[in-house]
Amino acid sequence: MLEIKNLHVSVGGKEILKGLNLSIAAGQVHAIMGPNGSGKSTLSYVLAGRAGYDVNQGSITYNGEDLAALPPEARAAKGVFLAMQYPVEIPGVTTMMFLKSALNAQRRSRGESELDAIGVLKTVRRKAAALNVSEDMLKRALNVGFSGGEKKRLEILQMSLFEPKLAILDETDSGLDIDALKLVAEGVNALRDPSRAMLVITHYQRLLDYIVPDRIHVLAGGRIVAEGGKELALELEAKGYDQIVKDAA
Amino acid sequence: MKTASALALTPARWEQAASHFRSAGVPTRRVEDWKYSDLAKALGDTALSEATASWKLGKLPAGVEMFDLAEANAPDWVKTHLGSLKETTLSAASLAFADGGVALRVTGAVETPLTLEFSGKGNLRALIVLEKNAALTLVENLSGSEQRNVGVEIILGANAQLHHVRLAPAAAGAIQIEEVAMTVARDAVYTAHYASFGGKLSRLELDIALEGANAQAHLSGVSVLHGDSHADITTRLSHAVGNTQSTQLFKKVAGGKSRAVYQGKVTVTQGANGSDSRQTAKALLLGNQAEADLKPELEIFADDVKCAHGAAVGDLDADSLFYLRARGIPESDARDLLIHAFLEDAMAGIARDDLRDQVRTAVNEALAS
Numbered sequence: 001m002l003e004i005k006n007l008h009v010s011v012g013g014k015e016i017l018k019g020l021n022l023s024i025a026a027g028q029v030h031a032i033m034g035p036n037g038s039g040k041s042t043l044s045y046v047l048a049g050r051a052g053y054d055v056n057q058g059s060i061t062y063n064g065e066d067l068a069a070l071p072p073e074a075r076a077a078k079g080v081f082l083a084m085q086y087p088v089e090i091p092g093v094t095t096m097m098f099l100k101s102a103l104n105a106q107r108r109s110r111g112e113s114e115l116d117a118i119g120v121l122k123t124v125r126r127k128a129a130a131l132n133v134s135e136d137m138l139k140r141a142l143n144v145g146f147s148g149g150e151k152k153r154l155e156i157l158q159m160s161l162f163e164p165k166l167a168i169l170d171e172t173d174s175g176l177d178i179d180a181l182k183l184v185a186e187g188v189n190a191l192r193d194p195s196r197a198m199l200v201i202t203h204y205q206r207l208l209d210y211i212v213p214d215r216i217h218v219l220a221g222g223r224i225v226a227e228g229g230k231e232l233a234l235e236l237e238a239k240g241y242d243q244i245v246k247d248a249a
Numbered sequence: 250m251k252t253a254s255a256l257a258l259t260p261a262r263w264e265q266a267a268s269h270f271r272s273a274g275v276p277t278r279r280v281e282d283w284k285y286s287d288l289a290k291a292l293g294d295t296a297l298s299e300a301t302a303s304w305k306l307g308k309l310p311a312g313v314e315m316f317d318l319a320e321a322n323a324p325d326w327v328k329t330h331l332g333s334l335k336e337t338t339l340s341a342a343s344l345a346f347a348d349g350g351v352a353l354r355v356t357g358a359v360e361t362p363l364t365l366e367f368s369g370k371g372n373l374r375a376l377i378v379l380e381k382n383a384a385l386t387l388v389e390n391l392s393g394s395e396q397r398n399v400g401v402e403i404i405l406g407a408n409a410q411l412h413h414v415r416l417a418p419a420a421a422g423a424i425q426i427e428e429v430a431m432t433v434a435r436d437a438v439y440t441a442h443y444a445s446f447g448g449k450l451s452r453l454e455l456d457i458a459l460e461g462a463n464a465q466a467h468l469s470g471v472s473v474l475h476g477d478s479h480a481d482i483t484t485r486l487s488h489a490v491g492n493t494q495s496t497q498l499f500k501k502v503a504g505g506k507s508r509a510v511y512q513g514k515v516t517v518t519q520g521a522n523g524s525d526s527r528q529t530a531k532a533l534l535l536g537n538q539a540e541a542d543l544k545p546e547l548e549i550f551a552d553d554v555k556c557a558h559g560a561a562v563g564d565l566d567a568d569s570l571f572y573l574r575a576r577g578i579p580e581s582d583a584r585d586l587l588i589h590a591f592l593e594d595a596m597a598g599i600a601r602d603d604l605r606d607q608v609r610t611a612v613n614e615a616l617a618s
């Protein structure tokens with residue numbers, strides 16, 4: 001589903017990703033682990049299409065299409081979803097109105113009929129209950145005054161609502177206590193599907209206890225330096241990034 | 250040159266106003282309060298008109314008394330209050346030159362909103378008196394004109410409540426000035442929303458004195474400007490006694506070569522302890538040549554007060570824009586959504602749903618044009 005080849009990306013003229021290769025098939029969950037500054041967030045932003053992340057070399061192919069050529073909204077409509085590390089607060093736009101606008105914009109872009117307000121409301125309510133997203137949160141301005149856990153739950157609610165083909169979770173565990181982490185992980189696991197690929201980006205092994213990946217890649221210095229099964233996470237936890245990076249060199 | 254007035258003024262009072270304006274003249278940019286709005290330049294070779302503009306009042310609800318200032322035999326409340334509040338050079342001009350206007354006196358709690366429209370060229374006066382415990386919702390509409398200077402005096406008695414919504418539609422080429430002076434007595438509340446869409450030079454100037462304990466003034470406003478239009482809101486708010494509250498929230502969206510101005514000066518006088526004042530002005534610039542001048546000011550002579558002020562000028566937030574686009578919302582829709590959201594919180598304070606919708610509609614139309 002996703003094929004990244006020799007990807008070089010620079011931000012503000014500085015090269016961050018330096019020849020990254022990664023391939024994920026439908027139905028698989030891959031994890032990217034890496035120390036701070038290794039390029040994890042750059043990878044997530046370049047996949048979602050954020051401005052200012054320039055692809056200098058290499059390719060990102062998504063279902064046979066050149067993903068890097070598409071604007072962020074087109075990627076979203078084609079099923080790419082990034083659960084962000086820092087979801088933004090937007091005063092003046094209610095969460096419910098945002099969800100409806102986004103869902104219908106994606107549907108429009110795919111040539112599907114728009115859902116009416118009641119249809120969206122019913123679907124959102126059903127999915128929100130499972131993630132413990134309250135009615136009050138849906139009525140409030142988007143992410144404004146939400147706790148860290150509430151913001152992350154809302155990201156997963158969006159993932160559940162938009163039903164993406166490729167879901168990228170950028171440090172979804174950061175700032176969560178263990179109960180919030182479990183709730184988010186359950187939400188993510190419920191969305192595991194043979195037709196869906198997931199890329200879980202994290203600094204810590206902890207999240208991978210709950211979202212067990214099929215494959216783990218270690219990102220350091222803008223490149224994948226080690227790969228392995230889920231046991232690699234435990235090895236990382238025991239040895240630390242420095243040793244793994246050294247072993248790989 | 251005009252030598253007397255049709256208004257209910259003593260000859261001495263009229264003479265005073267006329268000579269105030271004639272000696273000071275049209276304010277230039279050298280006058281601090283007019284630094285960002287060049288009235289002399291906007292007027293060009295034209296002098297400030299000495300004509301009298303027009304007004305139109307909606308159906309008068311029970312509890313509101315009206316006097317046409319062009320008529321003789323003014324009642325005592327008009328004689329007492331007309332020309333009694335603080336005067337600026339331009340409100341001196343409207344007092345001296347206007348031969349008409351409207352005076353309203355509210356004695357009870359009036360539910361139905363009252364509409365007041367100003368139109369035509371020249372000077373005009375309005376006097377609005379809310380007696381003790383009176384309440385009114387006033388909807389002020391302006392219609393286009395090449396040059397108008399309106400002087401308004403508002404007197405709020407103890408525990409009175411005035412909700413004021415002012416809609417100033419875009420008036421290309423027009424110079425529209427309104428100078429408001431107001432006193433707010435104890436427990437009285439003034440709540441206002443000013444929606445302005447600019448003109449050649451559009452300016453609303455307010456001088457509000459909170460004169461009794463627990464007097465409150467809550468001002469909000471939105472401005473959407475295109476082309477080379479100019480809209481200025483200048484406020485002077487004085488906490489003359491302690492335990493008084495004021496809030497101000499102004500949001501402006503400026504495109505093209507337009508210019509949005511907000512100057513707000515809050516003064517807390519000596520001994521006015523327990524005063525609470527908040528002041529925020531923000532502008533979004535949508536064109537490289539658009540300009541916003543936001544100048545909140547605080548002057549505090551009391552010890553125990555809560556005062557906050559802030560101003561920010563900028564472009565749409567890049568993080569927010571990316572977030573919305575990454576969720577599938579096309580860029581132009583995402584921009585629209587963020588612009589509406591930016592203005593929305595300044596409109597949220599309009600108490601009546603119907604009036605809030607009216608302002609929203611005007612804003613939506615201005616944004617779409």
